[in-house]
Amino acid sequence: MRTAEPRRATARREDTDPDPVRWPDVATPPEASRARTAVTRAVLRHALDRLPLHARFADGTRLGLGGPVIEIHDPAAFHRRVGTQGLIGFGESYMAGEWEAPDLVAALTVLAGNAARVIPAPLQRLRCLWAPRHPNTQRNTPTGARDNISRHYDLSNDLFALFLDDTLSYSSALFRGFPADRPLLAAAQHRKIDRLLDLAEVGPGTRLLEIGTGWGELAIRAAARGAQVTSLTLSHEQRDLARERVREAGLAERVCIELCDYREARGTYDAVVSVEMIEAVGEEFWPVYFAALDARLAPGGRAALQAITMPHDRMLATRHTFTWIQKYIFPGGLLPSVEAVEEVTRDHSRLRTTRRDAFGAHYAETLRLWRERFTERADEVYALGFDATFRRMWTFYLAYSEAGFRSGYLDVQQYLFTKEDSTP
DSSP, rough: OOOOOOOOOOOSSOOOOOTTTOOHHHEEEEEOOHHHHHHHHHHHHHHHHHSSEEEEEEEOESSSSSSEEEEEHHHHHHHHHHHHTTTHHHHOOOOOOEEEEEHHHHHHHHHHHHHHSSSOOHHHHHHHHHOBBBBGGGGGSSSHHHEEEEEEEEEEEEEHHSSOTTTTOOOOOOOSSSSSSSHHHHHHHHHHHHHHHHHTTTTTTOEEEEEOTTSHHHHHHHHHHHHHHHHHSHHHHHHHHHHHHHHHHHTTEEEEEEEGGGOOOOOOEEEEEEEEEGGGGGGGGGHHHHHHHHEEEEEEEEEEEEEEOHEEEEEHHHHHBEEEEEEEEHTOOOOOOHHHHHHHHHHSEEEEEEEEEEOHHHHHHHHHHHHHHHHHHHHHHHHHTTTHHHHHHHHHHHOOOOOOOTTTTTEEEEEEEEEEEOOO
16 A cells, blocks of 8 residues: 555644544554454453553453553454454554554553563464565665655655754754753754764765765764765655755855665665664665665775664564554655674675664654654644545554564664775
């Protein structure tokens, strides 16, 4: 299913029921046999009753050890969705309004922290038989990657501007302390960018390749240091706005932004920087990605990457599973593990890890600020043409991601890779 295109808003708020044309898998629960639904109900009861949650079902059932509340308004639809689609069904059930949580992040944090326990071990081992598989249409071939990126990043520049800060940075910030305050978010984004540029030793005269432009803030700050920047993106919307921002900064002579796949890049650079782009590459193409960085980097050069990571055992267990995030938010995406990055760079490139720093708690705070802002500006999201189901989807995505970092299930790393000078 394609991520829904925005629909122009009318003068009144639209019905909150999912549009069956735009959201067919959300509007109608899937068919499921009584036996399958009964098994799902039993498995979930066993799992939820042992978690620090308070699950309240409309039929009067109460489960859990106490903690964040989950209200299941339509148990029959909830069990049918989870029984047939697993975690995709869990997310679609939220999009449909079949369950709620007064503190969504807290509830999802408990589930994320117990991800390996929610599904019984026998079912984990049989995941290949019941879990949905990646569709071939989401493979990150050069053509597929363009479509996958467009489905998320070309939604609307105005949408992203509603909840991001003035730097339009869509990756983890680096704060001085917690809790983070929104007025300090832009400075924290600059701190993150400057640290990456420092790791790559970007300064006057540096030939810098950026893979994944975003909306141009890193390219602007690198050019302001005196670097000559080539930045690559697959998003038309991002390219156009990034070019405009570069011109407004008076740095057009130092920055070239191209609509170009990393596999099509040419030239030699002193440094390569890429911020949270590897998540969109896909396991199949990780060797190609790091080989491309190696090929573009001059001997003795430095590559600074920021990457979201997940535990290695969970990556191995779920890497072939089609997820809610892949279906609705980031088609073709897959988070690597630290071990996977080390293995791929060792086996498919001359890049070697010189430094790695983790700061997952900072991403949790970044996501909280985005989520709160998105919620505060819901009417403006609607005015852009995004319906109630889209807004529930986006709220779930931001909360789901925040919970991953708060539970420690997810982390974010800044890497420094160096390429040894192989000349005699």
